[in-house]
Every structure is written in C-alpha cells, then in structure tokens.
Amino acid sequence: MSRFLRLLRGHPAAEQIVPRAGFTAWLTGLTAFAMAALAVCALAATFAAGRLADRWSSELARSSTVQVLAPAEEVDRQVTAALAALRTTPGIVSARALDMAEQEALLAPWIGTGLPLDALPVPRLIVIEETVEGPDAAALALRLTAEAPGAQYDDHTRWRRPMIAAADRLRLISGAALALILFATAAMVTLASRAALAANARVITTLRLVGAEDRFIAGAFTRRFTLRALIGAGLGAAGAALAFLFVPDVGAEGAFVTGLAPQGQEWLALAGVPLIAAITAYIATARAAKRALNTIEEA
Amino acid sequence: MIEFSGTRFSYGQDTILSDLNLSITPGSFHFLTGPSGAGKTTFLKLCYMALTPTGGGLTVFGKEAAMLTRDDIARFRRKIGVMHQNCQFLDHLSVEDNIALPLRVQDKFTESRATDLADLMDWVGLSHRAAALPPELSGGERQRAALARAVMISPDVIIADEPTGNLDWDMAQRVLTLLVELNRMGKAVLIATHDLNIIRSVKGQVNARVLRLKSGQLQLAGSDL
Numbered sequence: 368m369s370r371f372l373r374l375l376r377g378h379p380a381a382e383q384i385v386p387r388a389g390f391t392a393w394l395t396g397l398t399a400f401a402m403a404a405l406a407v408c409a410l411a412a413t414f415a416a417g418r419l420a421d422r423w424s425s426e427l428a429r430s431s432t433v434q435v436l437a438p439a440e441e442v443d444r445q446v447t448a449a450l451a452a453l454r455t456t457p458g459i460v461s462a463r464a465l466d467m468a469e470q471e472a473l474l475a476p477w478i479g480t481g482l483p484l485d486a487l488p489v490p491r492l493i494v495i496e497e498t499v500e501g502p503d504a505a506a507l508a509l510r511l512t513a514e515a516p517g518a519q520y521d522d523h524t525r526w527r528r529p530m531i532a533a534a535d536r537l538r539l540i541s542g543a544a545l546a547l548i549l550f551a552t553a554a555m556v557t558l559a560s561r562a563a564l565a566a567n568a569r570v571i572t573t574l575r576l577v578g579a580e581d582r583f584i585a586g587a588f589t590r591r592f593t594l595r596a597l598i599g600a601g602l603g604a605a606g607a608a609l610a611f612l613f614v615p616d617v618g619a620e621g622a623f624v625t626g627l628a629p630q631g632q633e634w635l636a637l638a639g640v641p642l643i644a645a646i647t648a649y650i651a652t653a654r655a656a657k658r659a660l661n662t663i664e665e666a
Numbered sequence: 667m668i669e670f671s672g673t674r675f676s677y678g679q680d681t682i683l684s685d686l687n688l689s690i691t692p693g694s695f696h697f698l699t700g701p702s703g704a705g706k707t708t709f710l711k712l713c714y715m716a717l718t719p720t721g722g723g724l725t726v727f728g729k730e731a732a733m734l735t736r737d738d739i740a741r742f743r744r745k746i747g748v749m750h751q752n753c754q755f756l757d758h759l760s761v762e763d764n765i766a767l768p769l770r771v772q773d774k775f776t777e778s779r780a781t782d783l784a785d786l787m788d789w790v791g792l793s794h795r796a797a798a799l800p801p802e803l804s805g806g807e808r809q810r811a812a813l814a815r816a817v818m819i820s821p822d823v824i825i826a827d828e829p830t831g832n833l834d835w836d837m838a839q840r841v842l843t844l845l846v847e848l849n850r851m852g853k854a855v856l857i858a859t860h861d862l863n864i865i866r867s868v869k870g871q872v873n874a875r876v877l878r879l880k881s882g883q884l885q886l887a888g889s890d891l
Contacts (some may be wrong), residue, residue: 383770386758491719573754576714578744578813579771580737 384574385587392595393562398555399599400606406548406640407607413541414633420534423527429497430523436490439518439615445515446491452514453495458502464491493518547645551595552644553651560592560652564659571663585656589649596648600641608637667691667727667745667823668713668856670884674721675708682708683882686722690823690856694873695849697865698858699887706858707751709879710825713856714746715739730735744772747816749826753808755800760812762787762796768819783818789844790814791837805832812842823854830864839867846871 397596433453437445446464453462465473470492471480504522511518564571567588574584629637673686682705686862689750690696690713698706711717712724713729726742734742747768755764766783769775787793790810795803803811809832816824823847830838841866849872868874869872878887 382755383759384747384767386756443704500858526858532755568754570753575736575740576716576750576754577741577768577771578740578819583738583771605766 380608383401384570384584385567385591386570390650391559391566392591395556395559395595395648396599397590398401398552398559399596399641400553400603402548402552403600403644406644407611407637408547409541409544410631410637410640411547411627411633414537414629414636415627416534416537416541418630420531420538421636423534424455429499429501430495431495431501432521432523432585433493433495433511433518434490434521435493435515435518436488437515441517442466442491445517446493449493449511449515449518451482452510453493453507455512455579456502456507458498458500460498462493463617464493464610465494489613521528543615549643549647556592556596556648556651557655560588562654563592564655564663568659568663579627581657581660585660587652589652590655592652593645596647597641598643604637604640608634668724670722671724673712673719673724674710674719674720675705675717677810681878681882683712683884684721685731686712686884688812688877688884690854692822692854693849693852694854695846695868695874696856697856697874697876697887698856698879699860699862699865699876700858704879705882706879707827709884710748710827710856713823713825714743714748734814744768744819745822747819747821747824748814749809749812749824749829751827753800753812755808755811757800759797760797761803764800765811765815765818768815771820783837786814786818790840806834806837809833810837810841813844817844817848821853823856824848826855826857828859828861829857832862832863838864842868843871 433443433449435445435449450462450464453459470489473492474489501522504520508520511520571584608629614628668688668690669704670686674681675683676694678760686709688696700706705711708717712719713726715726715734718724718732729738754760754867756767759767762764764771765787766775766779769779784793787796790813792807792810792814795807795811800808800811809829813826813829815827827843829841829845832847833841845855846868849878857864864870865874865876876887877887
C-alpha cells in the first residue's frame with residue numbers, strides 16, 4: 368500500500384516522460400468511469416438485497432398470524448377462544464385480534480374502501496408476536512383446532528424461506544457482478560496499458576539510453592494509468608451515487624420492498640470503488656509494464 | 667573502464683564481430699573507422715551494453731557485461747554518454763527537456779544544473795531552440811542536441827556514432843573541440859566515423875588511436891595522430 372501511495376505522490380521527472388495524448392489513456396479513464404458506475408449499482412443492489420434479507424428474516428421470523436374462518440355467529444366466540452389459547456401458550460409474547468377498521472385497511476389495496484366487511488366471508492385475523500424461540504408450531508396448531516376449529520395458525524415459514532433464499536441469491540448475483548466488473552476493468556486497463564507501452568517503445572529505448580531504471584520507466588506509465596483510472600472511477604462512482612440520491616424514497620408504504628439507495632455507512636463503501644479501481648489499474652499496468660520492459664529491445 | 671578480450675558477437679549464424687581486444691581507459695581517445703556495414707554501430711552498442719557479446723569477455727567498469735541486470739546497465743549508462751547515430755529524442759518534450767533527460771531520470775536536476783544546461787545549450791548553439799520540439803530541428807541541430815545530452819551528465823566515457831555527419835565544417839569543429847576538451851579532462855572518448863577529415867582535423871590536439879573494423883575484426887589503423 369505504501370508503494371501505491373508513493374506512486375500516487377509521483378516522481379517529478381517521470382510525470383513528463385509519457386506523452387499525454389493518446390487514446391489509451393482516455394480509454395482507461397472512460398472504462399474506469401463506466402465500470403465504477405456499474406460497480407456502484409451492483410454494490411447498491413448487494414446492500415439492498417442484504418437489507419431485504421435481513422428485514423424479511425427479522426420481521427417475519429418473530430411474527431405469525433391466526434386466521435379464523437367460521438360462520439358469522441361463531442366467529443367472535445372462536446376468536447376469543449383462540450386468543451385465550453394463544454395467550455397461554457409458551458413462546459408467545461402477545462396476541463391481538465385486528466378490528467374491522469384494521470382489516471379494512473389491509474384489504475383496501477385490493478378491494479377498495481367502504482365495503483361492508485361484516486357481510487363478506489372474510490376471515491378474522493389475530494396478530495401474534497413471538498419470542499425468539501417461538502412456540503411449538505405443531506402443538507399450537509393442534510390446540511387451536513381443538514378450541515377453535517375455524518382457526519388456522521400461519522407461522523410465515525412458507526413465505527419467509529423462499530424470500531430469504533431469493534434475497535440471498537440476489538446478493539450472490541450482485542457480488543458476482545462486482546467480481547466480473549473488477550475483472551473487466553483489469554482486462555481493459557491491461558489492454559490499454561499494453562497498447563500504450565507498445566506505442567511508446569521508442570520512449571522506453573530512449574529512456575534506457577540515458578540511464579533510466581526499469582522502476583522509473585514502469586512508474587511513469589503506472590502512475591499515468593492509475594491516476595486516469597482513479598479519476599475516471601471517481602467520476603463514475605460519484606455520478607452513480609448522485610443518481611441514487613434522486614431515487615424516490617419509497618418510505619413506509621414500500622418498506623416491504625426496501626429502498627434501493629444505499630443507507631448510512633453504505634455510502635462510505637461506495638467511496639472505496641474508485642480506490643479499488645485505481646489499485647486494479649496499478650496492478651494491471653505494473654504487470655503490463657514488466658512484461659513490456661522484458662520484451663522491448665534496446666536501441 | 668571498458669575491456670574487450672576475445673569478444674565475439676553473432677546474429678544467429680552470422681558472426682558480425684570476432685576476436686575483439688581493446689581496452690578503453692580513462693583519458694583515452696579512439697576513432698573507429700570502417701566501411702558501412704562493417705559493424706561499427708554494433709561495436710558501439712557492445713560498449714554501452716545495448717548488446718551482449720555472444721562469446722569471449724567484455725567487462726564494463728569492472729563487471730562482466732553478460733552478468734549485468736537491466737538496472738545495472740541503466741546505472742552504468744549514467745557513466746557513459748551516448749551520441750546516437752539517429753539521435754533518439756522524446757518528441758513530446760522540448761529540446762531543453764530532452765537534453766536534461768539524463769539528469770531528470772536520476773532526479774538530479776537542480777538549479778545549478780539548470781545553469782549548466784543553459785551554458786551547454788548556448789555552447790552548442792541551441793539556446794534559441796530551447797523550447798522547440800525535436801521534430802522541428804534540422805539534422806545538424808539534432809546532432810548538437812544529442813551531443814549536449816550525452817555530455818550533460820559529465821560521463822566518464824563518451825561514445826559518439828558519426829557525430830559530425832549532418833554538421834557543417836565549423837559546427838563539426840566545435841563539436842570535436844568539445845570532445846577534445848572533455849578528453850583533456852580525463853574522459854574517454856570513442857568516435858565512430860567514416861570521415862577521415864574529422865580524424866585529421868584532431869591531429870595535434872590529442873593523442874588518439876585510430877581503429878579499423880575489417881571483416882569483423884578490429885585492427886589498429888595508424889599510429890598516434
């Protein structure tokens with residue numbers, strides 16, 4: 368790392384010796400710009416997937432519901448019986464039946480408002496908050512069947528598992544995308560720096576003629592490409608981060624989906640993208656320079 | 667400083683130089699002559715280690731040339747000023763920056779060196795071309811710039827390949843005078859040329875040996891001039 372920082376500080380003489388013009392330097396900058404923007408998007412997707420998995424995991428893991436579907440004259444009795452059973456079951460912190468207004472609010476997105484729910488065969492819902500260990504699901508289901516035949520216990524497992532699996536898979540895909548972006552950046556910078564070194568073979572032979580060591584020559588090229596990558600990636604990452612700032616906030620309404628924009632300390636991680644791009648460019652160019660210096664013949 | 671002992675150089679099956687025996691010592695002055703294609707440039711390249719012998723021995727500043735790493739060679743070249751036949755420059759740098767290049771690669775370009783640089787440019791008649799780019803120079807100006815760059819680091823050995831080829835007589839004399847002056851200061855000078863007038867013009871100024879390359883072998887062409 369100290370070598371990398373020393374390189375960025377630069378060598379006053381080496382600064383001048385590589386011609387500034389040339390498509391290769393621009394290519395490196397543009398590649399770094401595009402790849403950094405993509406990396407920020409992939410990173411943001413990784414964070415969002417992580418948050419999604421965490422939220423689904425934590426929110427669904429400690430909650431469950433009981434649906435009571437019974438003839439109209441039986442419903443209230445069965446709800447009361449189910450609540451009594453639930454409140455005496457180990458592993459349950461609280462159980463509460465939703466009132467009509469709450470049920471109406473839940474159903475409003477699908478069937479609208481103002482409907483007479485009491486005239487429709489809509490099940491009554493009991494919301495349960497569980498301890499970390501939770502109740503014995505099989506025993507609870509049996510007890511409910513005995514005390515309130517219309518009650519059905521739902522511990523959300525069938526929802527939670529595939530959703531968490533999907534979120535984890537999304538996180539994996541985002542990570543793979545990041546790795547591919549890194550690889551593509553390294554490949555592009557390697558190609559660009561090799562082209563630059565080949566195009567500047569005469570510069571290299573002239574420098575050797577006047578006593579320049581390999582480290583000096585390689586450093587000049589490496590610094591040029593590392594800085595181009597750093598600046599390009601910095602702009603690309605900043606551009607993408609800026610775009611995320613303008614993503615509409617989904618707020619509480621969309622909380623189940625979670626926001627796409629990075630949150631809190633995740634923004635700091637985005638700042639690492641240009642640095643990683645620069646280190647990648649440094650390694651790729653240093654390797655290309657070593658190879659070129661081994662193959663370019665003396666004047 | 668540079669010692670050939672039975673040195674040979676071949677490209678594949680073709681032997682270019684063979685059985686070279688020569689010692690370039692501090693304060694020596696050598697002319698190297700021979701027809702085009704005789705191997706003069708190859709001989710010079712062996713001296714500044716752009717080529718490695720394929721047989722025999724060659725020691726440079728006490729080290730066997732074949733054993734040197736590229737960085738060793740780079741460091742030794744700081745003691746050898748080379749005035750190349752095709753005057754290699756960095757075309758994107760000014761003439762002044764090109765002449766200062768040997769100092770810059772060693773990070774030794776100081777203010778006092780800047781004064782030396784100005785004096786040197788003045789001496790070779792390139793002060794008014796300091797900011798020009800190499801492609802804008804005439805052939806003669808390029809050779810003068812190449813000479814200035816070769817002597818900028820005050821090397822122990824100066825190797826010049828056809829140093830007066832594109833120069834008019836007056837400028838050629840100035841270049842030779844500078845080389846003679848440097849030789850009197852103890853620098854070893856090796857000049858490859860096919861122009862015998864150049865050799866004759868130095869007569870009386872310096873104790874020079876004239877070597878001739880013929881059939882890939884080095885011969886003493888004449889006694890002291």
